[in-house]
Amino acid sequence: MAQFLISFDDGSMDHIRDEDFPEVGAASHAVVQEAIDAGVWVYGAGLHRQRASVVGADGTVVDGPFPETKAVVGGFSVIDVGSREEALAWAAKIAVACRCAQEVREIMLDPESERMLREAGR
Template sequence: MAFPEEEGPAVGEAAHAVVREAQDAGVWIFGGGVESQRASIVATDGMVTDGPYPETKAVIGGFAMVDVPSREEALEWAAKFAVACRCAQEVREIMFDPLV
């Protein structure tokens, strides 16, 4: 956690304020907090195994998906979330399936 536990409510409110701003701007798609760092891998044969496990102190606390016309605008939204969440944000581009 990038901030003291007692600051959690304030961080949550700040993050929700950015979500509301993104909703008002019409760019919000979906997001949420990650409940735990536990992961499971499902292989192509259906076999389920535990893992992977983070080997560093870095964790994924949540994610936000926005639909914006440029990477630069995505980085601007990430900067707003970084300030609100008090931690660095990773930005990735998602390809949408044109057939859906």
Template sequence: MTRYLISFNDGAMDHIPEGDWPDVGKASHAVMQEAVNAGVLVFGAGIERQQASVVATDGMVSDGPFPETKEVIGGFTVVDVASRAEALEWAARIAASCRCAQEVRELMPDPETDAMLHAAGRRW
């Protein structure tokens, strides 16, 4: 199985009228339940708008993202599926429920981290 990040940009859902948010939430949670039932959901969440901090290699913390940043992630879902085609199918379901386009990226495997999590009794 391969893990994929399915994400959308902050502001991508700004076109949704206030009164539609309950329906969007219900539709989005229904897709997440389908992913749970299918055994492919690893994790997903929305991200607080512009509440980022940047931590440098020396530990220095600054507010972020940087002003010149044009796009930041507004929310994401990680799925563990058999193929890119399957990840794209899940992205299409999420896009329909959230009413915004989704970006799909394959996550690089890390067998050492997977082994650490497995030894700790946790799934990535």
């Protein structure tokens, strides 16, 4: 199994009228429930629209995002599936429910971090 990040950019849902959000929310929650029932759901959330801060490698904090940043993540889902094709199929369901395009990227898991999580019982 592999984990995939399915995400959309902040502002991608701005075209949805306020009165349509309950329907979009219901459709999105239905896809989440389907993924939970299928045993592939790991985690997902929307992100508050706010200015981000960047913490540098030296620990300093700088307000951001910077002007050269083209996109900021607005929400995401993490799923655990057998193939990229399966991840793309779930992303299509999410895209229809959320009424916006989704980006799909495989998560590169660190074997040592996975070992530490298993030992911690997670």
